[in-house]
Amino acid sequence: MDVTNVVVEAMPHFEGYVYPNEATLEPLWSVLIVLYPYITGLVAGAFIMASLVRVFRVKALEPVYRLSLLTAMSFMLCATLPLLIHLGHPERCYEIMMTPHLTSPMAIFGFVYAWYLMAVLLLELWFDYRLDFVRWSKTEKGFKGLLYRILTVGVTDESVGAVALDHKLSWIISIVGIPSAFLLHGYVGFIFGSIKANPWWGNVLMPIIFILSAIVSGIALCVIHYMIVSWVRRKPIDMRCLDIMGMFLFYALVVDATIETLDWVHRIYSKEEDFAVIQQMAREKLFFSLNIGQALCGTLLPLLMLGATQLARKRIPDIVRKRMYLASGMLIVLGVLAMRWNVVIGGQLFSKSLRGFMSYKMEFTGMEGLLMGGAVLALPFVIFVVMVKLFLPEKSPAQAAEAVTI
Amino acid sequence: MKQSLSRRTVLTKLGLAAVAAAAAPAVNAAKTTVQKVLVKTEAPKDYDPTQHKWQMAFDVNRCIGCGHCVEACKQENNVPIGPYYRTWIERYIVTKPEPRSAETRGEVRVDSPEGGIHGFNDVPVPEADILQSFFVPKLCNLCEHSPCVQSCPVGATFDTPDGAVLVDPKYCIGCGFCIQACPYGCRFMNPITHTAEKCTLCYHRISRGLKPACVEVCPTQARIFGDLKNPVPDDPLQEFFKKNRVQTLKPHLGTDPRVQYANIDKEVR
Numbered sequence: 001m002d003v004t005n006v007v008v009e010a011m012p013h014f015e016g017y018v019y020p021n022e023a024t025l026e027p028l029w030s031v032l033i034v035l036y037p038y039i040t041g042l043v044a045g046a047f048i049m050a051s052l053v054r055v056f057r058v059k060a061l062e063p064v065y066r067l068s069l070l071t072a073m074s075f076m077l078c079a080t081l082p083l084l085i086h087l088g089h090p091e092r093c094y095e096i097m098m099t100p101h102l103t104s105p106m107a108i109f110g111f112v113y114a115w116y117l118m119a120v121l122l123l124e125l126w127f128d129y130r131l132d133f134v135r136w137s138k139t140e141k142g143f144k145g146l147l148y149r150i151l152t153v154g155v156t157d158e159s160v161g162a163v164a165l166d167h168k169l170s171w172i173i174s175i176v177g178i179p180s181a182f183l184l185h186g187y188v189g190f191i192f193g194s195i196k197a198n199p200w201w202g203n204v205l206m207p208i209i210f211i212l213s214a215i216v217s218g219i220a221l222c223v224i225h226y227m228i229v230s231w232v233r234r235k236p237i238d239m240r241c242l243d244i245m246g247m248f249l250f251y252a253l254v255v256d257a258t259i260e261t262l263d264w265v266h267r268i269y270s271k272e273e274d275f276a277v278i279q280q281m282a283r284e285k286l287f288f289s290l291n292i293g294q295a296l297c298g299t300l301l302p303l304l305m306l307g308a309t310q311l312a313r314k315r316i317p318d319i320v321r322k323r324m325y326l327a328s329g330m331l332i333v334l335g336v337l338a339m340r341w342n343v344v345i346g347g348q349l350f351s352k353s354l355r356g357f358m359s360y361k362m363e364f365t366g367m368e369g370l371l372m373g374g375a376v377l378a379l380p381f382v383i384f385v386v387m388v389k390l391f392l393p394e395k396s397p398a399q400a401a402e403a404v405t406i
Numbered sequence: 407m408k409q410s411l412s413r414r415t416v417l418t419k420l421g422l423a424a425v426a427a428a429a430a431p432a433v434n435a436a437k438t439t440v441q442k443v444l445v446k447t448e449a450p451k452d453y454d455p456t457q458h459k460w461q462m463a464f465d466v467n468r469c470i471g472c473g474h475c476v477e478a479c480k481q482e483n484n485v486p487i488g489p490y491y492r493t494w495i496e497r498y499i500v501t502k503p504e505p506r507s508a509e510t511r512g513e514v515r516v517d518s519p520e521g522g523i524h525g526f527n528d529v530p531v532p533e534a535d536i537l538q539s540f541f542v543p544k545l546c547n548l549c550e551h552s553p554c555v556q557s558c559p560v561g562a563t564f565d566t567p568d569g570a571v572l573v574d575p576k577y578c579i580g581c582g583f584c585i586q587a588c589p590y591g592c593r594f595m596n597p598i599t600h601t602a603e604k605c606t607l608c609y610h611r612i613s614r615g616l617k618p619a620c621v622e623v624c625p626t627q628a629r630i631f632g633d634l635k636n637p638v639p640d641d642p643l644q645e646f647f648k649k650n651r652v653q654t655l656k657p658h659l660g661t662d663p664r665v666q667y668a669n670i671d672k673e674v675r
Contacts, residue, residue, distance in 0.1 A: 017496075017516040019544075019591030023489040028582045028595060088580015088600030092560075095579055101561035106583050109559075196659055197553055197589035352591050353675050355516055 016356025027348035027360055031373040032082035037188045037210065038340040039380060040079045044185035044211070045218010046072035047121070047177060052248065054174040060244040066392055067229065068222045069128070073121055074384035080113060082376050085367060105191045116184045120177040127170040129391065130155060131163055144390070185214040192343060199274035199354075200281070200347040205263045212256035217336035219249045220302075223329040225384070227322065233394060239318055243309070246325050250306035253332065257299050277350045277357075285349045285357060289338045298335010302328035447572060448606070449613030458568040459634040460607055462618075463646050464543055467669040468628035471495050471541035475620035475629065476523040482608060482619035490594045492605040493545040493620050495522030498673055499530070502537045511537060514673045542674050543629060545620070546571060546592045546605035547655060547663035554584035554593060554604075563602065569664060570609055575601040589656050590663075607631075 050068035052058045084090050100107035134156045137148040189210025196202040223245050230237045305328045350357050363369035479493045501512030555563050562577040578601035585593040596603040608618035621631040632643030650668035
């Protein structure tokens, strides 16, 4: 087998000394692996948002409960997609589940993912929606009617006892779901945090930072989704609900920013052998995405805006508050994307010899290019729109019935 | 929808769950054994890996940076052209300190043009400014606690009983986790097979009583290779360990590399 001459040699730009195997044109993990923790984080965050209603009984957030769950679900369905596309042999991906190597952080992710999708999200959604499915299946015709009939799985009991059981089980699953959501995304953090070979990643705080930034991004996405869905449907926004979301978003962001700052304080204070590299990363290689994208636009500006809405809620008119929440939400969602970029790409912009730097210029086309990345990121939003059409009518039959009873 | 949930059924289920949890490590150990039996290496059928323990060591003072080892490795193992190396040579040039700087050394320049495959023909600093220079051959460090083996999600990369760390290319899913986990930059993603690749110590050769290609062609015996379980008379490996104080790379990471270096410098990572 003589295949040695097939590959065209293209030397990328790099500074200082990098190990010869690191001098590749593109980093091994590129934009798709940036999207993987991003999408997974949005799932975990949106679920935490939903559980605020069910577990912590925050009644004001009731209008966004289902919206949050559908957000979580639509992103969950796409969470493994970037990983799968990125594999050298995607056709062998089932091996992760069939013959998992139990010492590998990545091996267990398949199970964590399956558990979260099957045992938490799907079940919670089903118990929450069961009564609606039954009622819709009676009123809707054609494809939609058939879909709702299939989704009832034959359980068409509408009795008070059955509905009470639905609520109880949904509540229990929510309780199980919170640690599961932490596990799901903490685990993603651990995949990076466990790599001791790379000082940018190998960090005990990594799972915690991932969880916190996930919660922040998930709540922010729910804020955006809620405002856009209301706007499209020309329905008034429940300001009390939005204010409470803004409050949770603010507190989550405070905790997240504190822990991320702590990480930097520790790195700067301890000045370990990788310090010079990390310093140059922050000052040059990642200057825009880290300082401008993540720290200034993704953290500081939203903190100021959300902080202002907390301090002077009554003095800021509704319309201004709405815009501040929307702007903060968008900045946070983009800032967390920048954070994922900084972690994943940043960790591959310096040599493990700690003597040099690589550079990365994203391709436009190709499997790891901008187009593919955009498509993978757009897919969950498309799924979300379909789900909202199917499962979030302006008034669900259960709510309509409740309204009549009242 | 009432279900009978007696104490007996609950306890039975809990018991079963506990047994399942306790059995998991045993099942895993059995799976690993089966995997080891089933995994195909490039060794001949009559080769017994438990009867050998291969060891590689380097005498840095002997390396002249000719690059024959890199070329031999590429040819022997069909390593693709480009930034893909199972072994390579690094050149360290330490310049003299600035006069009256009160330093012991000037700057340290490290390079490895194309892995050193064509040798090191040009000297990037005037020779009068050089305090010292030396070459460091690198390959898989054969860690006792390999992060690459630990991190492979499917167990496609594994330790052999004779001390090599191998990848099963028919099993590797190409996720690249092992490449990220290797602190020494010894692994790469083969652009043709789309699987992780690394030094095998020329497993197809050593299991047939030959030396690895890089050791075979080294003109100065800077690469010392042998079998710890079957020492030969005047074993170069035994001699090496008798005469030299040795070091490993990045010892603080706790990977316990089995590849050892003599006469190395603090700058080598």
